[in-house]
Amino acid sequence: MESIQSSLKQWAVDNERFQQRLNDAKRTLLHDPVVKQALEKVDVSEEVLDQDLIKLYELQKELNHCQQCPGLSQCPNMMKGYQPELIVARKSLDLTYHPCSLKKKADNDRKQRQLINSLYVPKDILQATFDQLDPDHEREEASRKALQFALSAKPGDEGQGLYFYGKFGVGKTYLMGAVANELRDRGIQTFIVYTPDFFREMKSSIGDGTFQEKLDMVKKAQVLILDDIGAETISGWIRDDVLGAILQYRMLENLPTLFTSNYDYDELEEHLSYSERGGIEELKAKRIMERIKHYTSFVTVEGANRRVR
Structure with missing residues (x-):
C-alpha cells in the first residue's frame, strides 16, 4: 500500500513538473517575436491557443528558418520557397503558405526564360x-x-x-x-x-x-x-x-x-x-x-x- 501511495505521489510530482515545463514552453513560444506578431493579426481565445499550439510551433520554426535564410536551393522549410501565415479557419488556428521573395524571383526568372x-x-x-x-x-x-x-x-x-x-x-x-x-x-x-x-x-x-x-x-x-x-x-x-x-x-x-x-x-x-x-x-x-x-x-x-x- 505504501508503495502505491509513493508511486502516486511521484506521479503527481512528475505530472506537475511536466505541466510546468509545458507552461514554460508555451510562455516562451508566445513571447517569440514572430509568433507575437502573427497573433496580433488574429483574434482567438485562450482555449483555441491551447488546442492549436502545434500550429504556432510550426509557424515559429518555419519563420525562424526564413530569418536565417540559407538561400532558395537550401531552404529547410516543409515547402521549399514558401513562408507560413497564421489564419483562423473554422474557429481554429491554421497556416497558409505563400511564396517568399526568392521563390517569386526564381519563378519570374523561369517565366522570363520561357x-x-x-x-x-x-x-x-x-x-x-x-x-x-x-x-x-x-x-x-x-x-x-x-x-x-x-x-x-x-x-x-x-x-x-x-x-x-x-x-x-x-x-x-x-x-x-x-x-x-x-x-x-x-x-x-x-x-x-x-x-x-x-x-x-x-x-x-x-x-x-x-x-x-x-x-x-x-x-x-x-x-x-x-x-x-x-x-x-x-x-x-x-x-x-x-x-x-x-x-x-x-x-x-x-x-x-x-x-x-x-x-x-x-x-x-x-x-x-x-x-x-x-x-x-x-x-x-x-x-x-x-x-x-x-x-x-x-x-x-x-x-x-x-x-x-
Missing part, C-alpha cells in the same frame, strides 16, 4: 545582349535598327519585321539573339528558329503526327525569328505548306517576323523558285517573297567574318 523558345539555336546566341555587342562601325546601322525594333515592337498591332542580309559570320544571328532577349525583358514571347533544321523537323513530324502542333507553335509566336533562311534544301511542300502557311497567318494577325540570310531578296526568290522535282516555279516563289518584302525592312549587316578569329 518567353524565348528556340529550335536548334546555340546557347550563346540565346544569351546575347546589345550591351555585349562589339563596337563595330560597320555593324552600327544594323545594331541600331535591331535595337529600335526590340524596343518598339507591338505584336498584334504592328506586323512589320526585319530582314537581315549579310555574308557568312558577320553576326546576324547574334543580333537576333540580342533582339530576342530585349523582347523577353518586355514580356514579349519570341521564337527563334534555325530554319534548315526546322524544315527538316517539319518533314519528319508528318510521320509522328506532330506536324500541326509544331506548325501552330511557330506561326503563333508573338515574334518569330527565322534564322538563315535560304540555307535549307527547298521543296514545293516546304515553301508552300510550311513557310507559306506561317507567313500567311502572321500577316493576317500582324505578328512580326524577322529573317537572317546570306541571300538578298532577289537571291532568296530565286532559291525559293526551285522545286525538288527540278522544275522552276517562279510564281509561287514570288508570292512568298511579296509577303516577306512587304512586311520586312531590308537591313544589310556589314563586317568581317567573326567565326574565323
Whole structure:
C-alpha cells in the first residue's frame, strides 16, 4: 500500500513538473517575436491557443528558418520557397503558405526564360545582349535598327519585321539573339528558329503526327525569328505548306517576323523558285517573297567574318 501511495505521489510530482515545463514552453513560444506578431493579426481565445499550439510551433520554426535564410536551393522549410501565415479557419488556428521573395524571383526568372523558345539555336546566341555587342562601325546601322525594333515592337498591332542580309559570320544571328532577349525583358514571347533544321523537323513530324502542333507553335509566336533562311534544301511542300502557311497567318494577325540570310531578296526568290522535282516555279516563289518584302525592312549587316578569329 505504501508503495502505491509513493508511486502516486511521484506521479503527481512528475505530472506537475511536466505541466510546468509545458507552461514554460508555451510562455516562451508566445513571447517569440514572430509568433507575437502573427497573433496580433488574429483574434482567438485562450482555449483555441491551447488546442492549436502545434500550429504556432510550426509557424515559429518555419519563420525562424526564413530569418536565417540559407538561400532558395537550401531552404529547410516543409515547402521549399514558401513562408507560413497564421489564419483562423473554422474557429481554429491554421497556416497558409505563400511564396517568399526568392521563390517569386526564381519563378519570374523561369517565366522570363520561357518567353524565348528556340529550335536548334546555340546557347550563346540565346544569351546575347546589345550591351555585349562589339563596337563595330560597320555593324552600327544594323545594331541600331535591331535595337529600335526590340524596343518598339507591338505584336498584334504592328506586323512589320526585319530582314537581315549579310555574308557568312558577320553576326546576324547574334543580333537576333540580342533582339530576342530585349523582347523577353518586355514580356514579349519570341521564337527563334534555325530554319534548315526546322524544315527538316517539319518533314519528319508528318510521320509522328506532330506536324500541326509544331506548325501552330511557330506561326503563333508573338515574334518569330527565322534564322538563315535560304540555307535549307527547298521543296514545293516546304515553301508552300510550311513557310507559306506561317507567313500567311502572321500577316493576317500582324505578328512580326524577322529573317537572317546570306541571300538578298532577289537571291532568296530565286532559291525559293526551285522545286525538288527540278522544275522552276517562279510564281509561287514570288508570292512568298511579296509577303516577306512587304512586311520586312531590308537591313544589310556589314563586317568581317567573326567565326574565323
